[in-house]
Amino acid sequence: MVPDSNGSKSQLSVIRIVEVGPRDGLQNESDIVSTEVKVSFVDALSESGVAEIEAGSFVSPGAIPQLADSDEVFQKIERQPGVIYSALVPNERGLERARAVAVNKIAVFTAASDSFTRRNINCTISESIKRFRPVVFGAKRDGMTVRGYVSTATHCPFEGAIQPSQVLDVVRQLLDLGVDEISLGDTVGKAAPRDIRRLLDEIVPRVDRSRLSLHVHDTCGMAVANVLTAWTDYRIEAFDTAAGGLGGCPYAPGASGNAATEDVVYALKASGASLAVDERKVIAAASEIGKILNRRLSSRLSQVRTEQTAYEGVT
């Protein structure tokens, strides 16, 4: 456990929610939704108080048909002041597309396991980082912020448990390249709080916390517990979540998706955190997309059919 610099648990920190539903969520849904629906979804989320919305991906349209229309989505969304709109960018061609539609922030992506990067992006970790170099340089030159995803930060579907020192090694390479912030991902969703502690015990003392985000999936039902551990014990203040718990896990068919934004927001507020997000607006946005996808959302709060689905404070 890493205490605050002032030795106490401050109640005043403001958590940043990075809403990844429009990208990581929709990318892992089997149905493809229309551009219009995506734009409405992003616009509704823009009103909810989240700090950032990952609104698309500029990978090859053939690779992820669900997000082939990201250019158009970025052109049509109504951007709110103060909200960051980001997108995945794998290469210089993707960076050109992102630049053409005025993306604020791009994300490059690698992993802490070579077996995973080989299967996911067809190269080793170091090859992936070499590939990112011109992308990161180009983005920084154009004034964009750059996020770096480190997937399989606790478990790899092919290698099993991942050593935190391997993760730190990749994190350092990304930071050396000029990446501004790191998202540590439990891609498979197998981590429990103990695994998150093992990871953060290695990373947090060596990397400025303001540059870290935790990205967890709810495959095994651990997402909320993991987020609370990262916030309560390590003061991590940025979390990647998806409205409604959208998405899935390509390595666990049928699995629940990303940590659900509304459940994470509830959990953090009920734990004393300060957040600008109105979970009722997130639930409303998720509900609309759930109707389109014609499926019950996996988030807990979105299932409750009452008005009492927001954290009401301690009375």
Added chain:
Amino acid sequence: MVPDSNGSKSQLSVIRIVEVGPRDGLQNESDIVSTEVKVSFVDALSESGVAEIEAGSFVSPGAIPQLADSDEVFQKIERQPGVIYSALVPNERGLERARAVAVNKIAVFTAASDSFTRRNINCTISESIKRFRPVVFGAKRDGMTVRGYVSTATHCPFEGAIQPSQVLDVVRQLLDLGVDEISLGDTVGKAAPRDIRRLLDEIVPRVDRSRLSLHVHDTCGMAVANVLTAWTDYRIEAFDTAAGGLGGCPYAPGASGNAATEDVVYALKASGASLAVDERKVIAAASEIGKILNRRLSSRLSQVRTEQTAYEGVT
């Protein structure tokens, strides 16, 4: 946080899972399932390694039609050595029925909020405890073990947040009456780990931990985080859970049900706890009942369509 008597976090404690799916789960499902299905469900759970199965309720059949056949269920189940089979008993008539079918353990039920007991069992807390007196005496005389439920131990749907001192007061009255163990319930499922800490900070220093069980619902997605907090920080070693996350919350229509046995077992094992439960067997039992109820179960692990839904340990 209450440290262990030896000052460290022992890895050797054995957690007891009190499987309440056949009672608290089915009681809160809108569909009524047949006696045969209930018997198969209990029999399947008997093979899973849970310590106890709450298999029925001897309240008035008119009050809870879902469980009107509890007598027959107890007559038909195949009891496994070492597994405790318990039932809810509200009065002496219920105790007679329990005795007639050789129930091992009965449970009486009250709450920490008068508004709740008035609406739920039509009396005040002290009236409920007076009513239990002959039931508890009769059960003890016949060699049965008695559990006492204290509902609304953190939040009441009518009164809001509940003071831990109110809970302690009720717990003491039950223990004075001769009740052997106490189940502390977050009936509405609004509690976050902070609320569980507030409650256990009051109770654990004053009541032998081996007499306590935590009973949480997953309405707001906090169940796993709450269980882990109770185990990691307070060494609570008994948890009431329902296979598949069966059930709901009468005060939050549509809500998720009890903490899901398989998700809780995964979480505890992945946190270093020792458990005899095979979550794959729980998932199989839940899957059968899910088919009968014709609904998707809310537990996370039961949604994953792979063989990799059990905790595999850290490799």
